[in-house]
Amino acid sequence: MSKISRRDFLKITSAVTVGAIMPGMLGSLSFRNSKRPNIIIILCDSLSARHMSLYGYSRKTTPNIDAFAESSTVFHNHYSGGNYTTTGTASMLTGMIPWKHRALNLGGLVRSEFVGINPYTLLGPDYYRFAFSQNPFPDRLLGQYNEDIDRFLPPSSYSLQEEVSPLRIFDNDRALASIAIEDFLLPIQDNTVAGSALLGYINKKRILNNTKNQKIIYRHGIPEVLESWSLISYLNEEIYSGIYSELSRLSSGPAPYFSYFHLYSPHFPYRPRNDFLKLFRDDGYIPVSKPLHPLAPGIDEKFLISQSALYDRQIAQVDDEFGRLIAKLNEEGILDNSFLIFTSDHGELFERGFIGHGDEFMYEAVIHIPLIIHAPKQIKGEHVFALTSNIDILPTILSMAGKKEVSDLDGRILPGFGGQMDEDRPIFSVVAVDNSAFGPIKKAVISMRKRNYKLITYLGYDNVEQMYELYDLENDPDELNNLASKDIKTLSAMKSEFFTYLDEANKPFWKK
Amino acid sequence: MIGSAQQRLTRQFSERLPDRKSVWGVYAVIVFLVYSWTLVTSFYKLPSWMFYLTIGQILSIYAYLFSLNLLESIFLLVGVLFLHFTIFLPLKNKDEFQARSILIVFTLLVSSMTRLLLYKSYESSEAFVNGELTWWILTFFWVALFSIIMPKKKLFRSIFAGVAERVLIFLYIYIPLSFISLIIVTLRNIN
Numbered sequence: 001m002s003k004i005s006r007r008d009f010l011k012i013t014s015a016v017t018v019g020a021i022m023p024g025m026l027g028s029l030s031f032r033n034s035k036r037p038n039i040i041i042i043l044c045d046s047l048s049a050r051h052m053s054l055y056g057y058s059r060k061t062t063p064n065i066d067a068f069a070e071s072s073t074v075f076h077n078h079y080s081g082g083n084y085t086t087t088g089t090a091s092m093l094t095g096m097i098p099w100k101h102r103a104l105n106l107g108g109l110v111r112s113e114f115v116g117i118n119p120y121t122l123l124g125p126d127y128y129r130f131a132f133s134q135n136p137f138p139d140r141l142l143g144q145y146n147e148d149i150d151r152f153l154p155p156s157s158y159s160l161q162e163e164v165s166p167l168r169i170f171d172n173d174r175a176l177a178s179i180a181i182e183d184f185l186l187p188i189q190d191n192t193v194a195g196s197a198l199l200g201y202i203n204k205k206r207i208l209n210n211t212k213n214q215k216i217i218y219r220h221g222i223p224e225v226l227e228s229w230s231l232i233s234y235l236n237e238e239i240y241s242g243i244y245s246e247l248s249r250l251s252s253g254p255a256p257y258f259s260y261f262h263l264y265s266p267h268f269p270y271r272p273r274n275d276f277l278k279l280f281r282d283d284g285y286i287p288v289s290k291p292l293h294p295l296a297p298g299i300d301e302k303f304l305i306s307q308s309a310l311y312d313r314q315i316a317q318v319d320d321e322f323g324r325l326i327a328k329l330n331e332e333g334i335l336d337n338s339f340l341i342f343t344s345d346h347g348e349l350f351e352r353g354f355i356g357h358g359d360e361f362m363y364e365a366v367i368h369i370p371l372i373i374h375a376p377k378q379i380k381g382e383h384v385f386a387l388t389s390n391i392d393i394l395p396t397i398l399s400m401a402g403k404k405e406v407s408d409l410d411g412r413i414l415p416g417f418g419g420q421m422d423e424d425r426p427i428f429s430v431v432a433v434d435n436s437a438f439g440p441i442k443k444a445v446i447s448m449r450k451r452n453y454k455l456i457t458y459l460g461y462d463n464v465e466q467m468y469e470l471y472d473l474e475n476d477p478d479e480l481n482n483l484a485s486k487d488i489k490t491l492s493a494m495k496s497e498f499f500t501y502l503d504e505a506n507k508p509f510w511k512k
Numbered sequence: 513m514i515g516s517a518q519q520r521l522t523r524q525f526s527e528r529l530p531d532r533k534s535v536w537g538v539y540a541v542i543v544f545l546v547y548s549w550t551l552v553t554s555f556y557k558l559p560s561w562m563f564y565l566t567i568g569q570i571l572s573i574y575a576y577l578f579s580l581n582l583l584e585s586i587f588l589l590v591g592v593l594f595l596h597f598t599i600f601l602p603l604k605n606k607d608e609f610q611a612r613s614i615l616i617v618f619t620l621l622v623s624s625m626t627r628l629l630l631y632k633s634y635e636s637s638e639a640f641v642n643g644e645l646t647w648w649i650l651t652f653f654w655v656a657l658f659s660i661i662m663p664k665k666k667l668f669r670s671i672f673a674g675v676a677e678r679v680l681i682f683l684y685i686y687i688p689l690s691f692i693s694l695i696i697v698t699l700r701n702i703n
Contacts, residue, residue, distance in 0.1 A: 102563070102564075105560075108560075108564075109564045109565075110564070111563065111564060112563075112564055112565055112566060169701065170697075170701055171701075172700065172701045172702070173572070173697075173700040173701050176565075176569055176572050176573055176576065176700070177576060177701075179561070179565075179573055180572075180573040180576035180577055180580075181576060181580065184553075184554065184557055184573075184577070185550070185576075185577065185580055193553050193556075193628045193629055193632045194553075194628050195549070195550045195553045195554055195557075195577065196546075196549075196550060196580060196581070196584060197545065197546060197549040197550075197584075197621050197624050197625050197628070198546070198584055198587070198588065198620075198621060198624055199580065199584050199587075200628060201624040201627065201628055204628070204640070205640075205641075205644070208640060208641050437560060437563060437564075438559065438560065438562075438563035
């Protein structure tokens with residue numbers, strides 16, 4: 001038996017010590033198959049494809065993204081599964097239609113039986129898995145996958161208040177601690193009453209006063225994220241610098257890695273930097289005037305136009321930061337072995353008397369989202385015009401990583417990345433915030449896009465004059481001419497197909 | 513001479529200290545109110561938790577709730593004891609401690625609960641902030657009035673003592689549960 005030298009002994013003991021102290025690090029060294037590509041998702045919250053020059057918007061809001069698209073694959077008819085963050089993001093992460101994953105309500109979660117279906121679990125330890133969401137709702141969704149995430153940053157990272165939440169002491173049990181404390185005991189933006197009679201009250205008061213004070217301190221406007229513990233002020237410059245450092249760090253490690261950045265901008269409040277404030281001023285652009293929606297609060301059109309311009313400026317700043325990031329990544333060759341997916345979770349609406357997202361609106365501006373994928377060393381631009389949904393992202397990621405398909409998914413591999421075009425495929429977007437997440441879908445607004453038609457169905461809304469809206473998007477891209485009472489044949493065909501899908505989705509819940 | 517003055521002062525001070533039974537009685541009322549509120553409001557959330565989470569996870573959530581409730585109840589007890597040793601110390605009558613403290617805690621918590629119920633939505637946050645000062649001025653006025661007048665009457669003192677005695681049972685249930693909860697929370701958060 002050979003004798004162990006003192007040097008060998010020291011090597012072994014130091015390796016064992018490092019292993020004991022940093023099990024995650026050792027784990028991350030053991031996996032790696034360098035042939036697999038890195039996968040990076042950059043998601044900009046509330047970014048509507050309808051406000052991007054890349055997708056034909058008349059204002060030049062996204063020159064840098066346009067340039068990036070010249071060497072990427074652009075999906076021109078890409079839809080979100082929902083019209084607000086929780087539903088939209090959960091659809092992307094689970095590859096399922098919302099009526100299946102059930103993250104329907106504000107701050108909701110994915111049904112427990114489908115928690116294992118997400119990129120983190122399915123990519124497995126072959127990948128180093130990173131997550132960061134500025135928005136607390138996706139952060140909570142990601143919390144469900146906590147055990148499978150190697151590095152998981154809190155929402156306040158790279159912001160002006162990095163210290164923020166004392167709840168970070170529960171980082172090892174993030175999802176449950178968040179549900180118990182942020183969602184129940186000390187909630188502030190929920191319609192449920194705080195579960196803590198005294199501390200819940202004190203926290204609510206503290207946050208609301210803080211909101212008031214922030215407005216005084218930053219009167220010129222710094223973008224903010226409303227988290228249940230505090231209001232986080234951030235600068236896009238710092239956020240994007242943070243992404244760059246993170247990607248540099250990940251790339252210098254033993255590849256491959258999967259990283260998901262859920263960025264808050266251009267989400268409301270729209271507060272672009274001063275040098276973007278004059279953009280599009282007096283450019284003569286006037287959006288198409290649209291009729292007031294019966295469910296809208298009836299916001300004045302002039303105000304809608306001014307907010308829309310502010311939103312466009314916010315997008316322009318995001319575009320500027322994105323351009324800077326891509327230049328740096330290219331410079332360092334980080335994209336040479338990486339798929340970069342640029343997308344959003346939902347859009348934003350400035351029409352029919354309504355501003356924002358969520359609520360009962362399923363018009364194009366709020367569900368048509370960007371999707372641009374840059375493959376490793378891709379130099380030629382590709383364009384996909386087939387209808388796609390963000391439920392297709394998960395199967396596509398799995399395919400990129402060489403992982404086997406998962407049977408529970410509603411999504412399909414995207415065309416251009418191994419998937420096939422299917423003209424007869426319906427694409428669904430669902431908003432069911434007021435519907436019980438554990439009952440059949442009875443109160444919801446659902447959009448079904450098929451070929452050039454789009455059917456919007458209002459389920460359980462007595463105050464809507466017509467239960468259906470039908471648009472021919474090829475001839476009426478602004479959705480001004482409701483064909484529901486004019487094209488009965490198309491309406492009944494689409495209705496019949498829609499209810500076949502819905503009845504199927506509701507089946508397990510009727511039984512209960 | 514100095515020694516006897518010191519003794520007199522100590523005697524006078526100790527005469528004003530509440531006895532242990534009264535303190536436990538007050539704590540029992542605090543525990544009853546704090547934990548019951550959390551439990552009742554949690555029942556609104558429970559169906560959704562049952563849908564999304566496993567039984568083990570739901571029990572862990574309750575561990576977080578009870579742990580925070582324990583801290584909250586201790587915080588409140590320290591608060592009433594602080595009041596007793598500062599503002600109410602000159603009132604001499606230590607028999608009034610229990611009734612007065614229960615009254616203070618009850619008014620404070622019920623007032624807070626009512627406001628949470630009235631302004632539960634985020635949309636009502638402006639009304640929540642604007643009406644706050646008036647609400648609490650009125651609350652403190654009533655607390656001050658009742659906490660001085662009511663405990664003087666023997667009838668009220670015995671009513672509050674009866675209440676404290678009856679809710680004492682909750683201490684035997686909630687406090688051990690809270691300590692188990694603290695252990696669970698700790699175990700879940702260590703590597």
